Amino acid sequence: MTNRARLAVPTGLAAAFLLVGCSSDNDDSPQLNTLPGFITGEVQQQDYDGITDDLLTAGLGGSGLANATAPAFADSLNPTPAELRRLAIYTNYRALADMTADGGYGRLYGPQVGRDDDGLVAGSETLALATVPGANHPVTVMVQVPASFDTEQACMVTAPSSGSRGIYGAIGTAGEWGLKQGCAVVYTDKGTGTGSHNLMTDRAQRLDGTLSDDDDAPVLFRANLTDAERQAFNTSHPDRLAFKHAHSRDNPEADWGRHVLQSVEFGFYVLNQRYGKPHGDDGRTVVLTPENTLVIASSVSNGGGASVRAAELDENGWIDGVAVSEPNINPTPDSSFTLRQGDGPVITGHSRSLLDYTTAIALYQGCANRAPAVRDDAPFNAALNNVGVNETTCTALAAKGLVTGATLDEQATDALRILNDEYAIQPEQNLVAPSHYGASVAQAIAMTYANAYGEFPVNQPLCGLSLAATADQGTVTPLADAQEAALFATxxxxxxxxxxxxxxxxxxxxxxxxxxxxxxxxxxxxHGLDALLCLRSLMDGLDPVTGDALSAPLQVQAERVSTGVEAVRASGDLQGKPAVFVTGRADAILPINHTSRPYFGLNRRVEGDASGLRYYEVLNAHHLDAFNAFPGFDARYVPLHHYYLQALDLVYDRLTTGAELPPSQVVRPQPRGAGAPALTLAQLPAIQPAPAQADRIRFVDSQVRIPD
Known part of the structure; x- marks a missing residue:
C-alpha cells in the first residue's frame, strides 16, 4: 500500500485487511515474527506501571523533571540501573528544553500539558544492541510502547538521539510527543551515545549503564586496542578516556539513516511480540506492518538529520512522513542554485560541511567574541569566555595574518566579518555564538567529528587532542570515581x-x-590555537596560515577526513514523503545557510513539483532552548520546541486526514522582551495554512528566497 493510498483508507480499516497475517509468498499462511538478525546479545524488557515509574519521566513526573535538584544515587559509586535510567531521563530532558514555567514548560509544552495528571506514561520498554555490517561497535536501540497504544490506530515515531547523546537523548522531544499521542517510540543512539572507555582502569558501560572492567562483557564501547597498546598509551598519556563517537574507528554518521531504519524494524518486532497472535511454542504472528502502521521519522538536531537520512534510504517504504527540527544535515553541494534572504547578498557558497564551518568557528569565534558589535550584548560572553584569552587569540591570529587590524577591536571585527561574509554565517547568529564557544561547542564538535570522519584510533591523538579530567589549572588528573559511575546518565x-x-x-x-x-x-x-589550526588544515588539506600543501602525514589524515565527510552527504531525495523542517534563524551550532536552507533547495532540484517538503524558518529562535532559561536569552528568544511539536501535529494530520501541509514560510514569534515576563501563546503565532505572500519561502529561478 502506498502512502497516498493510506491517506484514503482509515488506519483501523487498513489494519483489518492485514490482521489475518501476511506472507512473503502471498499465501494464507501467517508470517512468523522473528528477531532481526542485526540484534546482538540479550534483549532487555521492562514494564512500567505509570505510577511508581514510567516511560517518559522515570517516575519523576513533569514537576520532578522541573526540579533543579537532580535525583541522587543511594551509593554514589555503585548506582543501580534504575537510578542511572532515572538520572539519564532527567538530564536529557533538561538538556534540550527550557524548564522554567515562564519560558513555557508545564504550560505550553512538557509531559503534563494536555493531561489531567503529572505526565507519567505507563507501558513497556525494550532495549538491545544492534550492529550494521562493517561497524566495529554496536549501537543501542530501544522501543517504548505506551499502554495507550491502539492496534487499530497503530503509529510509530522514530527518536534517534540528538547531539552525541545516549539512548534517552530524544526522550523530551520525539519521545514526549509520540508517547502522549499513543504511538510506539523507537530510539537509537546512532553509534554515538554515552559509551566511554577509561583506558587507565579499563572500565566501560554496559547496556544498563553500569560499569564493567571485564574485557569479555558486552559493553556500549571499548577502544580497539590490544592490552599492550593500551598500556603503552597509558604510560605516555595517563588518565585518558576514549569516547565512542570520537574513537570507535567507525564513521557512525555515515550509517545514521540505517540505524534509524533498524530501530523501526526492531520496533515492529517488539510490537508483534506484544500484539501478534500466538503461534506454536512461544511464537507470534505478524499483525502490525508498515502497511497498517503510520511511521513518522522525527527528532531534533543530529537525531533530525538521522531521520532525514533514513527517509532518503527508505527503499521498503517503511516511513510515511518526516517531522524534524534543526536537523544536522550535510546536503550534497549543488552550485546550480543560490540562497538569498530579502535584499541581502546572494549566497553561492552554501552547503559547507559540518566540519568545514565548525573548524572555522573554532578558529575565529574566540577573537570575534571581542568585537564591539557582540562583545557587550551577547549573553554569557563575559561569564563563559576568558576576556584575556579572547584578546590574545586575536593577537595570535593577527600575527599569523589570519585577521587584519591595528587594534583589538579591528581584529575582532575582522574575525566576525570572516565568519559572516566568507563562511555565510547569518548575523542573527552572532549574539548566540559566544556562549557556545565558551561552552566549547565548536571545539568539541571539530575534534570529535574529525576523529570520526577519519576513523582515527584513540592512541594516536589527532592534532594532539585527547580526553581527560583536568584540575583547576587545566592539568590532567584522574576522573573521579563518582563522576565515572554516573557517566551513562550525565x-x-x-x-x-x-x-x-x-x-x-x-x-x-x-x-x-x-x-x-x-x-x-x-x-x-x-585557547590552543595551534590545535585548532591543525583541525582546520585537515578540512582544507592546506596549511591555513601559509596556504601551502601539508606534510605527508597530515595530507594522509586530511584525505581520510575528506572521505568521511563525503560519506555523510545527503541526497535531497525524500521520495515525495510529506516532510517538515523547522529551524531557528539564530541557530549558531548548525548554521542555516549550510543545513536547512540548502537542503530545501537541493530537494527542489531533485524532486521538483513532486516534493512534499515544507520548510518553516522561525525568527527569534536558536538551537539550544535550554539556554532560554537564563538571563539575556530569556528576553530575546522563544522555544523552537513549540514549533517542532506543531510540525509533528501537521505531519500526523497530513497522514491521517489528508490535510495539506502549509506552504514554506517564515514564522514571526515575539520574544518576551525586557524583564522576560511569562511567555504566552499570543507571542507564538502558529504556522499559517495560508501565509502572507511576504512571509513565503520559495524556490524561484534557481534560488531559495527567504523573506527578512
Missing part, C-alpha cells in the same frame, strides 16, 4: 562533559585543558 557523549575535558597534549609546558592552553607557535594563552 554525559552528552562529546566532551567537555561530566568532568571530562578536551586536552591539548602539545601545549607549551605540559598537556593542558584546551581552553587554558598556551600554543607553542605563539607563546600565548590563545
Amino acid at each position: 554525559s552528552n557523549g562529546i566532551p567537555p562533559t561530566s568532568g571530562v575535558q578536551l586536552v591539548y597534549d602539545q601545549a607549551a609546558g605540559a598537556p593542558t585543558r584546551l581552553a587554558d592552553a598556551v600554543s607553542t607557535s605563539s607563546g600565548l594563552a590563545d
